[in-house]
Amino acid sequence: MALPGVKAATTGADLRGQKYGPFRSRRDETGLARDKVRYIGDPVAALAAVDEETALEAIELIKIEYEELPAVFDAEEAMQEGAPLIHEEYERNICAYRNFNFGDVEEGFNSSFHVREDHFFSQGLSHAVLEPRAALAHSDSSGKLTLWTGTQSPYGVRQDLSLALGLPASKIRVIKPFVGGGFGGKGDLMPHEVAASLLAMKARQPVKISLTREEEISITRLRNPMSISVKTGVSKEGVILAQYVKCVANGGAYASTSVMLTYNSGLTCLIPYRISNFKYDGYMIYTNRAVSGAMRGHGANQPRFAVECQLDMIAEDIGMDPAELRLRNATQKGDTSINGLVFNSCELSRAIQEVTKVSGWEEKRGRKDINRGIGIACGGFVCGARGGSHTASACFIQVNEEGGVVLSTGSSDIGQGSETTLAQIVAEELGLSPSDVTVISGDTETTPIDPGTFSSRVTFYAGNAALQAAREVKRSLAEMAAKFMEATAEDIEFRDHKVFVKYAPDKTIAFKNLAQMAISFGQGRSIIGKGQWAPQNTQFPDKITRYGNVSGAYSFAAQVAEVEVDTETGEVKLIKVTIADDCGRVINILGAEGQAEGSVSMGQGHALLENILFGDRGQIMNPSFLEYKIPTALDMADVSFLEVGSPDPLGPYGAKEIGEGLIISTVPAIINAIYDAVGVRVTELPARPEKILEGLRKR
Amino acid sequence: MALPGVKAATTGADLRGQKYGPFRSRRDETGLARDKVRYIGDPVAALAAVDEETALEAIELIKIEYEELPAVFDAEEAMQEGAPLIHEEYERNICAYRNFNFGDVEEGFNSSFHVREDHFFSQGLSHAVLEPRAALAHSDSSGKLTLWTGTQSPYGVRQDLSLALGLPASKIRVIKPFVGGGFGGKGDLMPHEVAASLLAMKARQPVKISLTREEEISITRLRNPMSISVKTGVSKEGVILAQYVKCVANGGAYASTSVMLTYNSGLTCLIPYRISNFKYDGYMIYTNRAVSGAMRGHGANQPRFAVECQLDMIAEDIGMDPAELRLRNATQKGDTSINGLVFNSCELSRAIQEVTKVSGWEEKRGRKDINRGIGIACGGFVCGARGGSHTASACFIQVNEEGGVVLSTGSSDIGQGSETTLAQIVAEELGLSPSDVTVISGDTETTPIDPGTFSSRVTFYAGNAALQAAREVKRSLAEMAAKFMEATAEDIEFRDHKVFVKYAPDKTIAFKNLAQMAISFGQGRSIIGKGQWAPQNTQFPDKITRYGNVSGAYSFAAQVAEVEVDTETGEVKLIKVTIADDCGRVINILGAEGQAEGSVSMGQGHALLENILFGDRGQIMNPSFLEYKIPTALDMADVSFLEVGSPDPLGPYGAKEIGEGLIISTVPAIINAIYDAVGVRVTELPARPEKILEGLRKR
Secondary structure, eight states: OOSTTEEEEEEGGGOOSOOBOSSGGGOOBOSSOSSOOOSTTOOOEEEEESSHHHHHHHHHHOOOOOOOOOOOOOHHHHTSTTOOOSSTTSGGGEEEEEEEEESOHHHHHHTOSEEEEEEEEEOOEEOOOSSOOEEEEEEOTTSOEEEEEOOSOHHHHHHHHHHHHTOOGGGEEEEOOOOSOOTTTTSSOOHHHHHHHHHHHHHTSOEEEEOOHHHHHHHSOEEOOEEEEEEEEEOTTOOEEEEEEEEEEEEETSOTTHHHHHHHHHHGGGSSBOOSSEEEEEEEEEOSSOOEEOOSSTTTHHHHHHHHHHHHHHHHHHTOOHHHHHHHHBOOTTOBOTTOOBOSOOOHHHHHHHHHHHHTHHHHTTOOSSSEEEEEEEEEEESSOOOSSOOSEEEEEEEOTTSOEEEEEOOOOSSSOHHHHHHHHHHHHHTOOGGGEEEEEOBTTTSOOOOOSOTTOIIIIIHHHHHHHHHHHHHHHHHHHHHHHTSOGGGEEEETTEEEETTEEEEEEEHHHHHHHHHHSTTOOOOEEEEEEOOTTOOOOOTTTOOSOOSSOEEEEEEEEEEEEOTTTOOEEEEEEEEEEEOBSOSOHHHHHHHHHHHHHHHHIIIIIOOOOBOTTSOBSOOSTTTSOOOOGGGOOEEEEEEOOOOOSSSGGGBOOOSSHHHHHHHHHHHHHHHHHHSOOOOBSOOOHHHHHHHHHHO | OOSTTEEEEEEGGGOOSOOBOSSGGGOOBOSSOSSOOOSTTOOOEEEEESSHHHHHHHHHHOOOOOOOOOOOOOHHHHTSTTOOOSSTTSGGGEEEEEEEEESOHHHHHHTOSEEEEEEEEEOOEEOOOSSOOEEEEEEOTTSOEEEEEOOSOHHHHHHHHHHHHTOOGGGEEEEOOOOSOOTTTTSSOOHHHHHHHHHHHHHTSOEEEEOOHHHHHHSSOEEOOEEEEEEEEEOTTOOEEEEEEEEEEEEETSOTTHHHHHHHHHHGGGSSBOOSSEEEEEEEEEOSSOOEEOOSSTTTHHHHHHHHHHHHHHHHHHTOOHHHHHHHHBOOTTOBOTTOOBOSOOOHHHHHHHHHHHHTHHHHTTOOSSSEEEEEEEEEEESSOOOSSOOSEEEEEEEOTTSOEEEEEOOOOSSSOHHHHHHHHHHHHHTOOGGGEEEEEOBTTTSOOOOOSOTTOIIIIIHHHHHHHHHHHHHHHHHHHHHHHTSOGGGEEEETTEEEETTEEEEEEEHHHHHHHHHHSTTOOOOEEEEEEOOTTOOOOOTTTOOSOOSSOEEEEEEEEEEEEOTTTOOEEEEEEEEEEEOBSOSOHHHHHHHHHHHHHHHHIIIIIOOOOBOTTSOBSOOSTTTSOOOOGGGOOEEEEEEOOOOOSSSGGGBOOOSSHHHHHHHHHHHHHHHHHHSOOOOBSOOOHHHHHHHHHHO
């Protein structure tokens, strides 16, 4: 503070609130460390100055004395009795534990024709969003705090910021500008958001903090490193009779969304296939490393990689085509899974049939003359699992006097294009073009409650809310039109920017004229609508058995990857990925294809390239894009996207999710293709050249 | 543009739209003059530069060649055949003409005991808002234009800006920040708003224009100078048998809200008193002077001043107490006026009785021993007259998970405190405190349609919309509470931040807990409500007869002013004003008293002090607070405010208007008091010392 130009400085001692975190039962964060620093990167102090140079100079002047504590970095070690405790109240550092036990898994194994058990490891990953996080805070003269921040969940950030600062939520406004990518990592309240808020309140001036790439990778969120054991028993015909999955996730220093992760890892094992006896143990373990949290496919990708790889091993063991094995176990429409998931729509069988047909599966598989291989995998995901304090999505719609429509939604477009999809839904209902709909979103004060963008919920929840509001507006306008056109409201139809009377197609009014007339007609009225939606067929899973239908619908996908392996360098090139996806009815085909391509690129990074490396003190060793490599456009495979979905009864116009479900099966499809190409089975990700070469040597 | 630092320059030639103006039938403005400059001050060019100094330097470099045209400045002259035409399409420069003819006015005069005709003149006034107008425009890369501007009508500004620029309204967003006073003058789209928008679109950078005080007074809006003739006939008992009023308003170079003004001047003559034979001719005349427009009491103040002064003359003529004369003619609850106004509530008689009692009318009137006098006047006003393209007010309400409530309204608080009143209405309905309600207002994209703040409509219209939305929210919450409390929704009551079960006062839930439970209970839901309201008992007045109930309710007031006149200097000191007001039920007593005090201060300026002086070329001669004097705190009279209203059946909680109705009778009460003090009758405003001295000399 003595350095000229420094406007405010703060530490955890300035916090007037309590611990926060995205799950009520695991609130363990303070933003700025108070008594204990739990990993290298845990923020302890922040300051604001007139410019960056002064701020950096002032930071050098801060002296911190640390008392060194014993630490533990490996999840298995951290679970041992006597290991140093990261949070004193969590014995053996077990942050979260979830177990399932449906049917009789021992009986299942006993009656199996073939049983095998395998171990897998999925590495730590960065979301690697191209736009680093930034937050701008301003506290006005009334004490009202406004935070502009690149988040997936303005309402969630507001709630946690309220806890952290001890300020009522009504005194905080969170505004989400355009966000350049989130992938699950921008759902939690982050320390720089707390720091910017504290500094703005102290300085009484706006304070902005932008993270560097190094900070982005080191001190935000990672995909959990996870070790997975899978034991599966099948009949002679390849029917899965029993499965036991055990996951141990390294969560780093704070819980984030670990409870959901631990539940999801078990849950998502029961989506793609019919399994009548299933046991699951899932652990999320605290360690003195950077924090893990949600990332695209939250908790599903790691066990899916393990199970789908093992299914290929089993297929080989029993001499069956891996696609055929999957087809024999595929979930069908109308099924209720053993843990209570209700599948009102499911086209997985069709997906497997289409994807093998189109990819040339039969011809390409098992060729020994070239180092090319082909692999298949399946997956499925929720369309918004039951959440916490904000469950439903809400929206408002207003029609302007010149026929333009404003949709106000709390949901957050984080680059996935949800605003386009919502505009399409409203436009479709009102017979307009999407460009006629202005979407306002992600402001806790002017847009209505929405939990945020996670769990693949936006199109399903916010889309249904928008549809409901659009229908309310349509009813109002139809009543008006009926008066002008001497018809009944039920006979009014909306299309091509006009309203028509059914059975009398010559009678029309332009939508914009109808809007103008409706607003000034008679006593005058406003054309407004509201919608709020959550599926009525879901419940929280039972606290003990974990039984319960947690989502209103489920997506399904099958994909086939083709790779070429350079047997001299060990390098794997992803040539082509064919995806058959049941995301219900596709609303925005460009958006769907974009999700498919993005999932392939991200899955490719997961399978082949990316790897967060930890040093001997738990620190991240490769926090830059020079050292942490992600696939670029030059690495991109040819992606073929096949729509195989049928409309879901609950989805808006029958749509389900596509943002997360696809990436889940990309990784095992690639790993299975490597095996098909060169006979090397990779069980620890990523499949880097040195691992392939070692496999080739061993073979 | 050649001067370094200049970013953009524009003239009317850049306009791609059409003429605009607040009334569809009188659109005559372009913002920047195109072919013709109509008064000294009519803007012709604008530029934007990096700083004010550079901008001022660049402005000096602009050369304008004017071809001088014949001009006319006086309204009566402008109406003569052969006078230069300000707008070619308006013969004799008659911008607006409205006439009423109800009953048989000639027959009324013929049967009168006493008839007199008098002439009056009300001067031009500035709104003298303490905050000069400012506008900030920004056009983003998508071509979307955002305008932050201190306006009374964001939706109105958007509509006219859309016309001016030829840009669809959906491509324009208007945001109203806090506004430091409007008084009717900030309802129209202003040239600087057009200029800032054009410059921002050209410069592709934000452009801000702030008016100087000189510009505020010279080139925005004025209260119309008006000459008024009144002929009134009364019976021996003082009952008004016939009245003829003729108003000629000088409108300056553009129409603004002249049609409404011309109608209002006639309309408001028929509010306070029962008149069975009434004739009216109203003219609004174009001249080459600065533009007149709406100002507090729009069109009512000038004829009211005339009529209320003449009533005092008549009372003297027939030897009757002026208060008694008014009492004998006062409108009563249940009346329908001869032009169709329906008075569902009216306490004018009580107002006259109370105000005379409390002010000591009997004792103080007619004292000849001191130069003190006392005067009375009455008035009445609409609560939002039927408007144009946006008639209803709309709002949205959302309850947050922590029990805070957000009210989103399109209505504009311009310093009158309407946001407080709306928060009170919502809080009252939900059993909360106003501080629990956050009000978001005046943004065409995030807050729903509202015509704006004019015609004293906000509490009546937006208040009812807020009440409707609050009741919708209350129903949702009551249904939830009923489930938790095992009661029926009808038996749930909201008060003291809690909900109760009627007949079982021990059963309670805190409001904030109910909100939280409701939002996450069962399948989860959002607690949102919407409201849209316009009175159902109004109609546009008939196009020929002008018959029709234009407002859902009417306010009434009687006030008594006491003055002391210095017979040596001619100076009039306003000592005390006692106001008895029927604004229905008062919602915000501080706000109501503020309106009373503000009306007295502004009326005092109108009666005694303020006067826009025009030069021989129509230019304003006194465009600064050095030369244009407004009353200050030191000039303030003692104001006594008496509530005499009873709840109106349509008003929210029974409230009517108070923003405009009061000032209407302040001016004649003061002028009548001067006559009572020293026997000088002022018929031309303002009653400056020289006029008093001249009157004293003549007497």
